[in-house]
Amino acid sequence: MGESAKSNGMAEAGDEGRARLFALLGRLCVAAPDAGLLTALRGLEGDATPIGQAVAALARAAAATDPDRSSREYFDLFIGVGRGEVLPFGSYYITGFLHDRPLADLRADLRRFGLERAVGVAEPEDHLGFLCETYAGLLAGEFPGGALAAERIFARHMAPWVGRCFADIERAEVARFYRAVGALGRTAIEIEQAAAALPA
Amino acid sequence: MRAPLRFVLAAMLMLAAGPVLVVPVLVLPVLAQPVTDAARGNISASEMELQATLRGDIIRGRITIPDSRAANLIQPEGREWREFHNVTLGWIGGIAVLGMLALLVIFYLARGKIRMEGGPSGRTIQRFNWFERANHWMTASTFIILALSGLNITFGRYLLLPLFGPEIFAEATQLGKIAHNYLSFPFALGIVVMFLLWIRDNIPNALDVAWLRAGGGIIGHGHPPADRFNAGQKMIFWITVLGGGLVAASGYLLIFPFFFTGMQGMQLALIVHGILAVLMIAAMLGHIYIGTIGMEGAFDAMGTGQVDYNWARAHHSLWVEKEVVRARSTIDGTAKPAGAD
Amino acid sequence: RQAHAGPTNFALPITRVKNICTHCSVGCTVIAEVQNGVWVGQEPAYESPINRGTHCAKGASVRELVHGDRRIKYPMKLVGGQWQRMSWDAALAEVGDKLMAIRQKSGPDSVFWLGSAKFSNEGAYLYRKMAAFWGTNSVDHQARICHSTTVAGVANTWGYGAMTNSYNDIRNAKTMIIMGGNPAEAHPVSLQHLLAGKEQQNANMIVIDPRFTRTAAHATEFVRIRPGTDIPIIWGLLYHIFANGWEDKEFINQRVYGMDDIRAETAKWTPAEVERVAGVPEAQMKSVAQTFATQKPSTLIWCMGATQKTVGTANVRAFCILLLATGNVGAAGTGANIFRGHCNVQGATDFGLDVTSLPGYYGLDANAWRHWSRVWDVTYESMVARFDSPAMMEMPGIPTTRYFDAVQMPGLGARPAGSENYVQQRDSLKGMVVFGHGGNTVTRMPEAVKGLEALDLLVVADPHPTTFAALSNRRDNTYLLPICSQFETSGSRTASNRSLQWGEKVVEPVFESKSDYEAMYRLSAAIDAAAEKRSMTFRMQAEVFKLFEIKNNAPTSESILREINRGCWSTGYTGQSPERLRQHMANQDKFDLVTLRGAAGSEVANEVYGLPWPCWGTPEQKHPGTHLLYNTSLHVKDGGGTFRARFGVERNGETLLAQGSWTKGSDIEDGYPEFTTAVLQRLGWFDDLTAEEKAQIARQGGSASWATDLSGGVTRVALEHGCIPYGNGKARANAWNLPDPVPVHREPIYTPRNDLIAQYPTLPDRRGFRLPHLGQSVQARSPQVAANFPLILTSGRLVEYEGGGEETRSNRWLAELQQDMFIEISTADAASRNIKDGAWVQVAGPEMPQGRWIRVKALVTDRVGTGVAFMPFHFAGYFMGEDQRSKYPPGTDPIVLGESANTVTTYGYDPVTFMQETKVTICQIRAAV
Amino acid sequence: MARMKFLCDADRCIECNACVTACKNENEVPWGINRRRVVTINDGRPGERSISMACMHCTDAPCAAVCPTSCFYTTADAIVLHDKDLCIGCGYCFYACPFGAPQYPRVGNFGGRGKMDKCTYCAGGPQADNSQAEYIQYGANRIAEGKLPLCAEMCSTKALLAGDGDIIASIYRERVQKRGYGSGAWGWRTAYRQDVSV
């Protein structure tokens, strides 16, 4: 973890904090927040760092929504009837097609690290939420593979598109609460990317 | 039936290799009808291409995508354009620019700087106001960048590429292209403003004939009378306005590719743009020469806007007279800044 | 977004999976490169003897079917005009409930089951079986609007309704006539064989078509005809053939019944009359006739230009008769090369996805039902109980060309006295379940909209929402079920040449899409649940799926194919086990390009690629399949055959059995009837049956025909004696059971040649398929409207798009190539209307609402002759000027939308099959205002 | 070394657009860029012929001759490629190309064009063979994989021939001899200053 990342308020908490952040992002991208989560989010406080600011904004956004509204928002944003406003899939962002080569690559890496998608999930593994959760799990050491795996997943399967996708969420027409999620995600990715770019 | 056709084809192939000028004359009548393979209604690709090349026609068909340019199957005039760009323009540009430079050097060596007769008087007279000057310099500076970036497109690969290597050269050319595209706007604006500001004083008249006959005083020593602009300057004006206008017009066709015209139009626009540009560059080299090292006192007109009285008298006797009259009336009448008209 | 994937990562292992292109009937093999369950690349399939690595635009783009973002991902329904997502379970529960409500109130016949030629064989068979267990014959698919008239006409002539030879075999032809087909666009890879044949044999390639098509551009001779005059042309050709003695007298004597009746009819078609009616001059007619009859082998290739007609069946019959008269059936390079439509329209037809038949063309009579009840291991009586009445069980259902009429007309219960406007069943249609079918591909769309809006329930099970979802103003009770493509499941499909090809699953179904098998399996369960809720004893799932192996909530395709093998004796679908088909796919490179035979010494030695049916006997008997139908020069065990003896043994004292013609090595050296146990007994061959076979026959009641004998013994014994089980009969030039036993010319319903109506009227009004069928009463309108609609309108295909086009117009590679709906108009007609190439124009037809027009682009071209216009039918999404994009579930709308040709097409049905008339109507075109 | 060429046998080409689509599929070419296209001449009239056209990889390539940044290069197989990193999108190659091969994405200001794109003969670009970077800019490098251009491999009627110029010319010549006619090799005169004589 490099200097600039530190000063951005992200790594104060070290890998653990990052893990928690990505777990949260993952959770919010996999499904809409329930009442409990919203309450917890409202209680968050942020410092003056970009991340802190984004967290504070998220807390405010959580205060301004309720489970019903946020779940409708989630649906319109990610699922939609035919499709949501954002298609949160790596393959789509990278190639313009769903289920394309980047997914094959990702699956190879996941398999290498012994990771698998939960049964009954119809969405492919290059889903934004799945990747964030995976990354979080790797950072936290919950999943096998360790730091090396985390680095690889981030560099190869997230860095090329996740930032753009969060930015799209931030800008999405239907997004209210998720605007803040998008902003937090985008900030987190920018910092991770800056950190990754630093010499080890 | 096919055998004689093949003979014709062979003959044409040989002819094609012959002198370019002779071929069309000889072959066109024979080819007036599309030659078909009568047995199967076939068209011979080779024959069609050859005809198209000779006539400068496009072989065009139907295509399902909306891009109508894609319906051109073979456009032999691309070859002519290549010839123009790589050979003709090179020569014209080279001769015009280098030739002009050479002329100026010779002239300078032969004639040296044209001095003000009797030296500066110390008294000045306002020749161009700030607006005129600002506009001139906007036009002039953008012209120079346009010219350099333009010349780079034509000649850079021969002159600069070997010096700097492909990456740096491409980077520079890319910047040059961006500059060329964007600076075209202030340049074109400048041309328009110049036109509006100075058209009144640049209508050719009888004086110009006399002035020209006298060689403008550059060759000899006497100064033929001239109004605000002498015939030489009028020429620069008209070269700037007309040439610049056409260069700009053709340039805009190029900036918005295929928006206004098709492939042939684009090629023509580039031909016009290229030739006029290099000719203008040559003319401007001359202008710049006179405006700077060529003639003592000239630069001030565009520098400070104040020219020496002696210089003005020598070159623009009629104008000076009028200015003097006007200056008096201005002092008499309501205050009106000099040269504001 | 950047559109770049990066190259295939060669570090990851690549699996090559073979499947079959899901677009047309050519059946090109697709090789998918798969990594980690992702379809990463498509490579040429050089091994396939059919396509040898190649594709057309559609085949080259199939990877997109699995990758595109416009497929439906989740089930959904319309609620108050808005689409809502739901789970499969919830969707199926509601659908099951609504189906049972309709069943309870109006009876099983009030649900229309529209199936698909995109199904695998197994899917098609399963769907037919489900409809049977639901208790209706109103189950149909694209063949109705495609080659139903071919099937009827050809089967009524010589036995089977199928292409007699193969694409590859056309390489042997010396003369080919392509009449009413444009394979360069519709079957592009077939042109590889046609053009190679043309080049290598220096063959004559004659195109007879109203349009100068992409195919015609490669012809040696192009004959431009007025649309709808195929019979005059064929009879005109036969006029010259008979007049000059070019017919094949020996062939006719041995193998054809009733040719003299044809002579009499063709005598009327003098060169002058042909020119008057069809517009072709005598010299050209004569030279084509001579070429076809004397430069043999000759083949006749046809497609929709012949079939989609009020005289479709008659057209097809005339074509067959031309082949028979010149002796061009049953040998290499000859034959009726009927280019079929969708990738599996042949298989779906074979499996009775049809209102008149059970799988294998068994028909609907009690014998047929008994046969299939035995195969399905249920009692005949239990099947009867599923229908409204035994009569309904044997009554052909409502065809897809008329479903909307059946919605709008009352049933018997509410029949107005004396009116013919009723559906001959308890109640009108109330519910419709559509698997894999477009909604813009049936004529008279303004009527279809009304019908759709009147339905109580509409279920669309498809990878795409289809026009059905967007066309009408329905607001509720409309369900979309996401089905995966055939690349996401496995199964066999039968190409046009009757070869079966096995497609392996390339990737798992994307998102929540399910295979047809799973959807049907779970829908059956949902129906059962709804029945249970209503305390009805009616059940489906346990019975329908009784004999199948169920894995992951779906029957396996292998087990379905095995049931097909057990039951489809009539068509020889018994030898093609999943194992044998897989073996063929694995050994594709061993088959000869022209004969399609497996190389000596290989695993598939002497077998024909894809075991084209009939492939007699059990898989273990290793019949090689039948490359060329009715080919007497081979032993039946080697794929030889005769014309079927399916119409009896004699008529009016004349024999219907072949005379002096038999297959090589036959123990009976003459014609013979169909084999039954009785025939075996008469021949003294009964004891050739094994004890086991006899036992099975005894279980079936002691007697059986070759087609109903589940032991296969009758077939086996016949083959052992070198005889074909279906008998050795004559082909019928006169098919006495059809409305026109000898085909006669009948003017199209709407025609600009009203001067010909009196002499060549269409058929009088009548009834059929439970519905009124108007003929002359509609044709009477023609003279009244002709002045307002002076142009003949025909329709057809573009190479880039398939069918209704919802799949292909959603594919960005294909959509880019055809971005606007257009109409082809001749330079003369355009000039007189002041229409420029590429300009917008308006088109109207005589049955469109007054003052309404469709808006399309003009393509000014001499492909069409003066007085004729052509529209592709692949577009939808605009309806008489209304943009319907917003009606699609968001994000699933096809990239390219356009007006549908079928908004303009009009009334007109073939009397035998209710085939729609898409190829000849009238219209007006004007510059757009 | 082989001299790679394209030859479209117009007597076989049926405008099925497989070549066009295969190219899109293989190289993930975006909407609006058509490295290959099919042109039909004499549409609707006897003598109608369709010709599939892409970059012909000319001898003495005009595009290369006029490029202000000299970004073209010719491979050992005589495939004409260009370096997008050096291209300034001036369009000169398009004006000079006799076949309309160069294509431009519409990007940036005015009618501004991005980097020129054209048929690479499925041979990628200047980067390392089959690298991600190469694919992103140029598409597949089938040549490095030992394969031929996919457009030709997938051509429905085998009208489009790709490979060593001498070999495809002899295949074509054989066909013409066999069938007794042929409209010739479209573009060969212009691209290679050569004709396939029979």
Ligand SMILES: Nc1nc2c(c(=O)[nH]1)N[C@H]1C(S)=C(S)[C@@H](COP(=O)(O)OP(=O)(O)OC[C@H]3O[C@@H](n4cnc5c(=O)[nH]c(N)nc54)[C@H](O)[C@@H]3O)O[C@H]1N2
């Ligand atoms: N690209 C593509 N290929 C397809 C399909 C597709 O949708 N797109 N669909 C598949 C299907 S389902 C089918 S059935 C086949 C159909 O394949 P085809 O039948 O070959 O295709 P069409 O274009 O419908 O029509 C064929 C020709 O009939 C001509 N025609 C019109 N009226 C008459 C007439 O009165 N007499 C004669 N002799 N000709 C007439 C038309 O001018 C047209 O050229 O294509 C299959 N292949």
Ligand SMILES: Nc1nc2c(c(=O)[nH]1)N[C@H]1C(S)=C(S)[C@@H](COP(=O)(O)OP(=O)(O)OC[C@H]3O[C@@H](n4cnc5c(=O)[nH]c(N)nc54)[C@H](O)[C@@H]3O)O[C@H]1N2
């Ligand atoms: N005017 C006019 N009309 C015509 C014709 C004409 O020539 N002129 N031709 C007619 C002919 S011949 C035909 S065949 C029809 C064709 O018309 P349709 O069959 O209506 O056309 P398609 O769009 O091909 O419909 C096939 C549907 O199946 C879906 N599908 C694909 N694979 C699967 C699968 O595995 N399972 C399921 N469940 N669905 C799948 C596709 O998404 C698509 O929606 O059009 C007819 N209409």
Ligand code: HEM
């Ligand atoms: C460094 C370059 C230049 C210098 C030093 C220069 C200098 C001058 C001077 C001194 C004058 C005033 C002459 C007078 O007093 O009448 C003048 C006028 C003028 N200049 Fe320039 N100039 C330059 C470039 C240009 C360029 C590039 C253009 C046009 C594209 C241009 C167009 C004109 C015109 C139209 C006039 C007015 C007519 C005339 O005086 O000839 N100048 N310039």
Ligand code: HEM
């Ligand atoms: C309004 C003004 C102008 C516009 C819009 C314009 C635009 C262009 C464009 C679009 C090109 C094509 C190359 C490229 O895309 O970069 C071009 C080329 C060129 N321009 Fe300009 N230009 C303008 C003025 C000038 C002027 C004033 C000059 C010279 C004094 C000039 C000299 C050239 C030259 C030499 C070329 C290269 C021609 C060739 O190599 O064929 N341009 N210009």
Ligand code: SF4
């Ligand atoms: S659409 Fe037909 S011809 Fe084209 S690739 Fe598919 S199967 Fe082959």
Ligand code: SF4
């Ligand atoms: S076809 Fe055009 S782009 Fe290709 S090498 Fe020739 S000139 Fe260059």
Ligand code: SF4
């Ligand atoms: S567009 Fe690019 S490749 Fe073409 S000439 Fe200009 S710089 Fe060269």
Ligand code: SF4
């Ligand atoms: S060679 Fe490759 S890049 Fe060129 S047109 Fe063919 S497929 Fe496209």
Ligand code: SF4
């Ligand atoms: S794939 Fe072949 S036949 Fe089809 S358009 Fe291309 S070159 Fe012509």
Ligand SMILES: [Mo]
């Ligand atoms: Mo069809």
